[in-house]
Amino acid sequence: MPEPAGPDLLRLDGVCKSFGKVVVADRLSLTVGAGDLVGIVGPNGAGKSSLFGLIAGDLRPSAGQIVFAGRPVTRLDATARCRMGIGRTFQVPRPFGGMTVLENVLVAVQQGAGLRRRPSYAAAAAVLDRTGLLGDANIPAERLGLLSRKRLEVARALATGPDLLLLDEVAGGLTDPEVAELVTIVRGISAQGVAVVWIEHVLHALTATVHRLLCLAGGTFIGDGAPAEVLALPEVREVFLGTEVTASLHQAGPRLADGQDREDR
Amino acid sequence: MSSLGPDTTAAAGPPSVPPAAAQVRVTRARRSTLAAAAAVVLIVAVLAYLPYLVYSGTTNLLVNFFTLLIMASMWNLLAGYAGLVSVGQQAFVGLGAYGVLLLASHGTSPFLAIPVATAACAVLGLPVWWLVSRLRSGYFAITMWVIASVCELIISQIPSFGGGTGTGLPGLPGNPTLLTADTYWATLACAVLALGVVYLLLRSRIGLVLTAVRDDETGARSVGVRVASTQRLVFLVAAAGCGVAGALYIVSQQFVEPTAAFSVLWSAKMIFITVIGGIGTIEGPIIGTIIYFVLQQTLAQYGTWYFIALGLVAMAIAIWARRGIWGLIADRFGIRLFGVGYWLSPAGPPDRDRGSR
Ligand SMILES: Nc1ncnc2c1ncn2[C@@H]1O[C@H](COP(=O)(O)OP(=O)(O)OP(=O)(O)O)[C@@H](O)[C@H]1O
Ligand SMILES: [Mg+2]
Numbered sequence: 001m002p003e004p005a006g007p008d009l010l011r012l013d014g015v016c017k018s019f020g021k022v023v024v025a026d027r028l029s030l031t032v033g034a035g036d037l038v039g040i041v042g043p044n045g046a047g048k049s050s051l052f053g054l055i056a057g058d059l060r061p062s063a064g065q066i067v068f069a070g071r072p073v074t075r076l077d078a079t080a081r082c083r084m085g086i087g088r089t090f091q092v093p094r095p096f097g098g099m100t101v102l103e104n105v106l107v108a109v110q111q112g113a114g115l116r117r118r119p120s121y122a123a124a125a126a127v128l129d130r131t132g133l134l135g136d137a138n139i140p141a142e143r144l145g146l147l148s149r150k151r152l153e154v155a156r157a158l159a160t161g162p163d164l165l166l167l168d169e170v171a172g173g174l175t176d177p178e179v180a181e182l183v184t185i186v187r188g189i190s191a192q193g194v195a196v197v198w199i200e201h202v203l204h205a206l207t208a209t210v211h212r213l214l215c216l217a218g219g220t221f222i223g224d225g226a227p228a229e230v231l232a233l234p235e236v237r238e239v240f241l242g243t244e245v246t247a248s249l250h251q252a253g254p255r256l257a258d259g260q261d262r263e264d265r
Numbered sequence: 266m267s268s269l270g271p272d273t274t275a276a277a278g279p280p281s282v283p284p285a286a287a288q289v290r291v292t293r294a295r296r297s298t299l300a301a302a303a304a305v306v307l308i309v310a311v312l313a314y315l316p317y318l319v320y321s322g323t324t325n326l327l328v329n330f331f332t333l334l335i336m337a338s339m340w341n342l343l344a345g346y347a348g349l350v351s352v353g354q355q356a357f358v359g360l361g362a363y364g365v366l367l368l369a370s371h372g373t374s375p376f377l378a379i380p381v382a383t384a385a386c387a388v389l390g391l392p393v394w395w396l397v398s399r400l401r402s403g404y405f406a407i408t409m410w411v412i413a414s415v416c417e418l419i420i421s422q423i424p425s426f427g428g429g430t431g432t433g434l435p436g437l438p439g440n441p442t443l444l445t446a447d448t449y450w451a452t453l454a455c456a457v458l459a460l461g462v463v464y465l466l467l468r469s470r471i472g473l474v475l476t477a478v479r480d481d482e483t484g485a486r487s488v489g490v491r492v493a494s495t496q497r498l499v500f501l502v503a504a505a506g507c508g509v510a511g512a513l514y515i516v517s518q519q520f521v522e523p524t525a526a527f528s529v530l531w532s533a534k535m536i537f538i539t540v541i542g543g544i545g546t547i548e549g550p551i552i553g554t555i556i557y558f559v560l561q562q563t564l565a566q567y568g569t570w571y572f573i574a575l576g577l578v579a580m581a582i583a584i585w586a587r588r589g590i591w592g593l594i595a596d597r598f599g600i601r602l603f604g605v606g607y608w609l610s611p612a613g614p615p616d617r618d619r620g621s622r
Contacts, residue, residue, distance in 0.1 A: 056487060082489040094484035096477045098545065102291070102609045107473040112489030116470065121291035125609065134289065137609035160488050 008067075009034040009195050010055065010086075010164055015064035017047075017054055018219075024050040025061065026219030032197060034163065037190045039210035039227065040199045043239050046216045048199045049091050052166045055197075056088040057081040069163065082112050087162030089153035091169045091199075097142030101133050101152055104141050105159045112160025124159060131155040131185055147178045154185060164195045171202040179205045207231070215239070289609050293468075298604035312453055316446040324449040328517045330558055331456035332510050333534060337542070337550035338463050339506035340535035345545035346467075346475040347499040348482060350402065352532045353409025354507045356393070356416045357386045359527035361511025363420055366521055369436040370425065376451055379512040386508025390501045398493065398500075410529065417527035431522025434515055452513050459506050464547060466502065468605040471495060479545050507531075537579045543589025547603040552591045 010032040017025040024047030032038055042048050053059035055066065057078035066074045073081050082088075096104050106124045109115050115123050128134045131151045136144065141152060150170045157165055167186065171179045183205050190196050200206040207213065207227040215223035215230055217239040223230035230236055316324055336354065343349045364382030369375045397408050421429040438444050466472060474495050477485040486492055515521045534557070542553020557575065564571035586593055595601065 058483065058487070078483075078486040079489055079491050082487060088487055090484070090487070094481045094487075096480035096484060098480050099473070099476050100606065102607055103473060103476070106291075106607060107477045107485075107490070108488035110470055111474060111491075121607075125289050125291065128609075134609070137289075156484075156488055 008032070009036070009069060011065075011067040012055070013065040013067070015054055015061045015066060017050060017059060017061050019050075023047075023219040025054060025064075027064070028220065030214070030221070032164065032195055034195055035190070035193045036195045036197075036212065037186075037210050038195075038197045039206040039213045040197060040216055041201070041203065041206065041213065042216035046239075047219055048216050049168055051216065052088055052168055052197075052199065055081075055164075056086055056166060082160050082162075083114070085161070085163035086166065087112070087157035087160045087164070088166035089150075089157050089168050089170055091172070093149040093153045095141035095144065095149060095152050095156075098140060100138050100140055101144070101148075101155075102128065102137040104152055105133075105155050108156045108159035109161075112162075114161075123161075127155050127159045130188065131158065132181065146173055147181075150174065150182065151185070154182070154189075158189060158194075162194060164197070165189060167196060167198040167200075169199055169201060171200055171205050174202075183209050203231075292608045292610055293604070293606075298601070301602040301604075309453070309457055313450065316449055321442070321445040324445055325517070326558070328449055328452045328513070330554060331452045332513050332517070333538065333557065334550060334554040335456050335459045335506055335510045335513075336531060336535045337538040337554055338460055338547075339503040339510075340532070341539045341544060341546075341550045342463055342466070342475075342499055342506075343503045344536075345539065345549070346479045347496045348478060349496055349500060350406050351409040351503075352406045352529065352536070353411070353413040354503065354535060355527050355529060355531040356409065356413035357390070357504045357507035358511035358514065358531050359413070359416055359420065359523065360389060361386050361508030362515035362521050362526045363426060363511075364508070365512045365515050366426060366432070366434060369434055372436070375434055375436050375516050376447060379451060379455070379509065379516065382512045383505050383509040386511075387501050387505035390504030393504070394497050394500045398497065410532075413527050413529070417523045420527070421523040427522070429523055431520060431525075433520050434518075437516070437519055448513075448517050451516065455509050455513055459509065460547075460551075462502065462506075464603055464605070467547060467603075471498065472605050475499065476545075537575050539589075540579050541575075541582055541589055543591030543595075545588070546591050546595070547605070548595070548601075549589050549591045552594070553589065556590065 008031045010030070012028055012030040015025050015028040017023075022045075028051070040048055040051070050059060054061055057073070057076055057080070061074065064074075065072060068081065068084060068086060071084070073084065073086075076084070096107070099107070102124060105127050106120060109120045109123045109127070113120075113123065125134070125137075128137055131154055133148065133151055133155055136148055141149075144152060150173075154167065154170055157167075170186075171182050174182065179202055186196060186198065186209060198206060198210060210227060212225065213223070213227040213230040214221050215233075215236045217235075222239065223233045223236045312327070315327070336358070340351070340354060343351055343354070361382050364385050365375055365378040368378035368381055373381070393412060396412070397405055400408055420426055426432060438447065467475065474485070474490050477488070477490055478492055478495060482492060511526060514526070538553035538557050539550050540553070541556055542551065543549030556578075560575055560578070561571050564574055582589055588596075
């Protein structure tokens with residue numbers, strides 16, 4: 001396992017979680033350093049989104065510890081963890097539909113980053129600008145198309161002023177130029193020193209962006225290292241046998257089949 | 266109201282911000298909002314002068330109107346924004362009414378007792394919230410109803426409150442003309458105050474939070490919203506709001522009995538009005554109360570039929586127009602009377618003089 005660049009920002013120690021008989025985390029351990037840019041892949045239903053739920057505080061582990069910025073956060077709720085610096089997007093976007101894009105971001109700036117009035121307006125405008133949403137600022141979020149919804153997910157998470165940003169399939173369902181735009185945004189965020197963990201099925205986007213790739217299957221990480229090395233591991237190739245990932249390993253960066261984005265709308 | 270003034274700022278941002286973000290401004294006030302504010306002042310002035318112009322029948326009707334308007338606005342705040350669907354708000358209606366009775370029977374003027382009983386309801390809301398805050402959706406709703414019924418049972422056991430048969434409210438002025446006018450003015454003042462509180466709450470930082478919780482509670486938590494403490498605040502405001510409505514109710518009826526004061530019909534009316542008018546908007550309960558009274562007046566001669574008609578209208582709206590009559594109007598004409606939103610300029614379509622909220 002390669003040593004993370006900075007000191008550990010996030011550490012998971014033996015985290016366990018299951019839904020009935022479905023085990024999504026089986027003594028999972030993971031460290032993410034400050035400013036890291038990490039990718040996560042894994043077959044559908046491997047527990048990737050659940051892992052984000054565990055880190056962000058939406059799900060409670062049945063065993064194990066989660067430490068963020070040197071403090072145990074296992075017992076803290078999602079609100080507290082967000083305020084500590086964990087920002088997350090949802091695989092299926094969860095915009096505040098009746099609020100404008102600006103207001104969506106503003107509430108995140110005010111609640112997550114603790115800014116008020118003028119400084120909060122300025123920060124919200126800056127986030128909208130960075131995520132390419134300035135032109136949509138006054139549109140109710142429910143009227144946004146898929147690309148803008150995905151952007152809004154990123155913008156809202158970013159607006160909370162995170163040290164760790166969790167991106168869950170923000171490129172799913174987008175066209176290649178749209179994916180390229182998102183990659184640019186993610187790179188920019190990472191360049192500012194924010195640690196990013198990115199779950200993605202659009203492999204070419206991920207491998208071109210991240211420094212480190214993890215493969216989650218059966219509730220454990222079966223690969224961790226440089227993207228090319230991880231994707232070359234026999235056990236990784238095996239879990240992806242016959243899936244989109246193997247397909248995209250053979251063809252140079254094609255878009256993925258529709259099937260895997262069934263949850264995205 | 267200072268918050269109606271243009272509250273504008275240049276989004277200068279840190280040096281790393283590209284120029285585009287530095288060129289935009291975030292604004293609050295809208296033209297339509299200022300027009301609405303002027304209209305509100307005018308309407309309130311006319312309403313305040315009304316007792317000099319019309320017979321007491323009309324003002325008495327308006328007392329009922331305002332009382333229901335307060336209740337519906339509070340239920341809307343609870344259910345439409347904080348996601349707390351309660352069918353037990355009559356607990357606070359009854360407590361507000363009996364609070365006035367308690368104070369008046371000890372010599373306080375009933376009109377002075379109104380604010381005290383209102384505050385008492387907010388305080389009583391705390392232990393109730395402690396009880397129900399752990400409960401979700403259906404359990405919350407039903408438990409609130411149970412609490413209201415328990416309150417009714419307890420009150421009906423107290424002989425000095427007239428037990429189950431009820432009692433008259435002492436200490437009211439003897440002159441009927443004066444009493445009618447005073448009751449009307451008190452009700453009008455309370456309604457203006459209650460709606461003002463709702464408006465200011467929704468326009469404040471908490472308003473953004475409430476709207477976020479309304480739209481997606483999980484999403485709200487993920488951006489650092491403290492959902493529980495926001496819900497508690499709204500619950501206490503709604504407790505006070507329903508309390509003042511109950512206080513006004515006993516003053517206008519000059520009589521109170523437990524079954525009427527703690528009747529679940531109060532909650533039913535709040536729900537009907539809010540659903541018909543448009544849940545999750547400030548304007549909705551106002552439109553809803555107007556529709557309710559129009560239906561009530563036109564169908565009054567058919568007895569309880571107006572309740573059946575109301576139920577059918579509410580069901581139709583819940584199925585076909587989920588955002589209520591106000592939702593239809595707002596979508597059709599693109600208007601917001603009470604602007605609580607934010608506006609980024611010059612980015613975005615400049616012709617639209619409105620936000621989404
Ligand atoms: N709240 C829940 N209750 C019950 N089962 C759940 C819940 N959330 C997830 N699961 C199950 O846990 C498993 C992992 O789900 P998860 O969403 O974490 O997978 P994923 O790796 O993100 O998959 P995908 O690539 O399709 O997004 C799935 O089998 C799913 O059905
Ligand atoms: Mg997922």
